[in-house]
Amino acid sequence: MAEPQSPTAVRGGGLRNTIGGVLCAFALLLIGVLAFSIRLFSVIKYESVIHEFDPYFNYRVTQFLSKNVIYEFWNWFDDRTWYPLGRVIGGTVYPGLPLTAGTIWWFINSLNIPLSVETLCVFTAPIFSTNASWVTYLLTKELKGPGAGLMAATILAMVPSYISRSVAGSYDNEAVAIFALIFTFYLYVKTLNTGSLFYATLNALAYFYMVCSWGGYTFIINVIPMHVLLCIVTGCYSSRLYIAYAPLVVLGTLLAALVPVVGFNAVLTSEHFASFLVFIILHVVALIYYIKGLVTPRLFKVAMTFVITVGLCMLYLPKLRSTFMSRVHIINLHFKVRLMLVLAPAASILSGIALSEAFKFHCVSAAAERYSAPSIVVTSRSHEGFYTFDDFREAYAWLRHNTEVDDKVASWWDYGYQTAAMANRTVIVDNNTWNNTHIATVGIAMSSSEKAAWEIFNSLDVKYVLVVFGGFVGYPIGDDINKFPWMVRIGGGVFPHIKEADYLRDGNYRVDAHGTPTMLKCLMYKLSYYRFVETDGKGFDRVFTTHHWMVRIYKLKPQKNRVRGKLKPKLKSSSKTSSMRKVGGKKNPWQ
Amino acid sequence: MPRATTDARLLIQSLSRAYAATPTNLKIIDVYVFFALATALIQVAYMGLVGTFPFNSFLSGVLSCIGTAVLAVCLRIQVNKDNKEFKDLPQERAFADFVLCNMVLHLVIMNFLG
Numbered sequence: 001m002a003e004p005q006s007p008t009a010v011r012g013g014g015l016r017n018t019i020g021g022v023l024c025a026f027a028l029l030l031i032g033v034l035a036f037s038i039r040l041f042s043v044i045k046y047e048s049v050i051h052e053f054d055p056y057f058n059y060r061v062t063q064f065l066s067k068n069v070i071y072e073f074w075n076w077f078d079d080r081t082w083y084p085l086g087r088v089i090g091g092t093v094y095p096g097l098p099l100t101a102g103t104i105w106w107f108i109n110s111l112n113i114p115l116s117v118e119t120l121c122v123f124t125a126p127i128f129s130t131n132a133s134w135v136t137y138l139l140t141k142e143l144k145g146p147g148a149g150l151m152a153a154t155i156l157a158m159v160p161s162y163i164s165r166s167v168a169g170s171y172d173n174e175a176v177a178i179f180a181l182i183f184t185f186y187l188y189v190k191t192l193n194t195g196s197l198f199y200a201t202l203n204a205l206a207y208f209y210m211v212c213s214w215g216g217y218t219f220i221i222n223v224i225p226m227h228v229l230l231c232i233v234t235g236c237y238s239s240r241l242y243i244a245y246a247p248l249v250v251l252g253t254l255l256a257a258l259v260p261v262v263g264f265n266a267v268l269t270s271e272h273f274a275s276f277l278v279f280i281i282l283h284v285v286a287l288i289y290y291i292k293g294l295v296t297p298r299l300f301k302v303a304m305t306f307v308i309t310v311g312l313c314m315l316y317l318p319k320l321r322s323t324f325m326s327r328v329h330i331i332n333l334h335f336k337v338r339l340m341l342v343l344a345p346a347a348s349i350l351s352g353i354a355l356s357e358a359f360k361f362h363c364v365s366a367a368a369e370r371y372s373a374p375s376i377v378v379t380s381r382s383h384e385g386f387y388t389f390d391d392f393r394e395a396y397a398w399l400r401h402n403t404e405v406d407d408k409v410a411s412w413w414d415y416g417y418q419t420a421a422m423a424n425r426t427v428i429v430d431n432n433t434w435n436n437t438h439i440a441t442v443g444i445a446m447s448s449s450e451k452a453a454w455e456i457f458n459s460l461d462v463k464y465v466l467v468v469f470g471g472f473v474g475y476p477i478g479d480d481i482n483k484f485p486w487m488v489r490i491g492g493g494v495f496p497h498i499k500e501a502d503y504l505r506d507g508n509y510r511v512d513a514h515g516t517p518t519m520l521k522c523l524m525y526k527l528s529y530y531r532f533v534e535t536d537g538k539g540f541d542r543v544f545t546t547h548h549w550m551v552r553i554y555k556l557k558p559q560k561n562r563v564r565g566k567l568k569p570k571l572k573s574s575s576k577t578s579s580m581r582k583v584g585g586k587k588n589p590w591q
Numbered sequence: 592m593p594r595a596t597t598d599a600r601l602l603i604q605s606l607s608r609a610y611a612a613t614p615t616n617l618k619i620i621d622v623y624v625f626f627a628l629a630t631a632l633i634q635v636a637y638m639g640l641v642g643t644f645p646f647n648s649f650l651s652g653v654l655s656c657i658g659t660a661v662l663a664v665c666l667r668i669q670v671n672k673d674n675k676e677f678k679d680l681p682q683e684r685a686f687a688d689f690v691l692c693n694m695v696l697h698l699v700i701m702n703f704l705g
Contacts, residue, residue, distance in 0.1 A: 251696055
């Protein structure tokens with residue numbers, strides 16, 4: 001319910017305006033506090049810790065930024081992941097989030113406030129949620145008025161779909177990107193309303209910040225052209241529209257191309273073509289209006305028939321038509337579930353009336369119960385109360401303190417970011433999942449027998465293998481045996497000797513005595529159930545199992561130097577000297 | 592058809608007469624826009640001759656020309672006395688905005704030129 005604007009009576013209006021302004025500012029302050037505090041449940045319930053998987057990668061990047069200069073960041077080649085391939089981080093990461101947190105960390109530390117990088121990373125999302133609610137107020141005020149603005153800001157502070165991606169600890173791109181999104185739209189509307197080139201410049205710079213922060217920037221560069229097109233089609237063309245859109249396209253494209261991860265995609269990929277198309281359409285329309293203002297109506301009709309004839313001829317030239325048709329992509333077709341959160345600000349602004357008690361209760365309970373689990377710490381409720389399983393951090397800490405710095409750790413890709421960030425060890429595959437063949441290599445190692453797996457891991461210089469096992473505690477989220485079908489499928493997709501049918505008994509994966517021989521002999525099964533059902537490992541030494549058996553770490557046994565009494569050459573020889581001696585210089589392909 | 596040619600001639604005459612009546616300051620901006628666009632066309636033609644490498648320099652050059660043209664058109668819109676939407680805008684403010692936006696544009700260009 002939007003409150004009506006202050007009455008236009010001049011006498012009492014001045015004082016009322018001032019009081020209204022002060023109240024508004026105070027309300028905004030409270031909304032900011034609300035947005036911040038509703039996201040702190042996980043810090044209160046657990047501790048100040050970074051959640052899930054992707055945030056650990058962002059945390060590692062921010063750590064790097066805090067220790068090195070910006071040029072080293074742009075040129076950073078990370079050799080501690082995707083071993084032995086490495087990853088070009090400078091060119092494949094959206095730098096907005098780590099740069100933002102890194103700048104704030106640097107600024108606060110220069111004031112001699114000793115906040116750690118981790119603390120700052122945990123609280124970046126709540127801080128920027130506060131900022132997001134304030135710019136929502138600004139945007140809605142531009143559209144409707146201060147009353148609606150306050151309402152929209154409150155709703156945005158509390159809406160669960162936004163909270164889910166911006167709780168304290170959820171250090172991911174959306175934390176700053178949603179703020180950048182709303183801010184860019186606010187500046188666009190402001191430019192449209194005022195026609196000021198100054199706001200147009202600010203709009204382009206805000207768009208630049210959005211491009212730096214999130215791949216969802218393509219949403220802006222498609223929605224704004226659609227709005228411009230709508231304005232033109234409904235006859236609302238004005239010169240302010242030109243000032244709002246044309247500089248944004250040129251400056252925005254250039255600024256987007258400046259960000260390394262986008263680069264030339266800013267002009268070459270289909271997601272941006274809508275903006276160029278509407279840019280051209282806008283210029284044609286502007287020219288038409290200009291000519292209309294210059295000549296008499298009759299001559300204007302003549303001009304238009306001429307233009308339309310030329311246009312139709314061009315359209316029917318085959319070559320031009322094919323290039324035109326193949327480039328028409330108005331709507332961005334890639335919608336992930338997470339993108340629902342992009343609609344959250346719009347929903348908040350539109351539903352200015354929904355502030356009922358039920359809604360408030362729903363938001364707070366959703367924030368407290370459903371979206372505040374850090375997932376690195378698992379909890380369960382028993383009759384005694386809360387019980388936490390901190391096995392993941394136990395395992396990473398063990399790795400950190402009991403292995404050499406250059407030791408390589410192999411695990412399924414889910415744990416890559418966390419291992420790299422918390423255990424500080426080189427990993428083979430991580431959540432970036434950019435190389436399917438490399439993931440498949442790990443997959444077939446997990447699916448093969450111990451000897452074959454040893455060969456594969458040895459070729460990758462792996463020292464330790466990490467598996468997640470939920471059989472002891474009934475781990476609800478999904479351990480590696482739960483993910484095993486994917487290891488088989490992905491591995492089998494690249495290396496055909498792994499066939500999923502070998503692991504299935506009557507169409508099901510069985511891990512009890514009825515499992516298929518291939519299943520019972522494979523590495524993942526053996527490593528998960530070692531000493532659970534009294535199997536022993538030949539090539540792998542169990543070195544660590546966490547308190548609740550959730551994470552199990554195995555060390556690759558080194559090759560034997562000598563094999564006594566063997567004269568025949570062996571195919572899978574564990575001794576390189578004997579194979580080279582016996583088989584007369586046959587080169588082991590993995591060396 | 593004779594009627595079409597006379598119409599076309601009338602149209603061109605009318606256009607040139609109306610354009611001649613525009614104030615000088617706007618005509619100067621128009622010359623500037625034309626110059627910027629001509630530079631862009633020359634760059635595109637050159638790219639057609641020698642190829643697109645280095646692509647960032649080509650993009651930077653062409654977009655700087657198009658950018659200055661667009662900004663000059665924005666200035667023209669704001670400075671045009673016939674435009675009723677901007678009659679309250681002081682000309683100095685319009686020019687200052689124009690300079691600021693150009694500075695940002697050229698900073699970006701120089702960064703991207705390589």
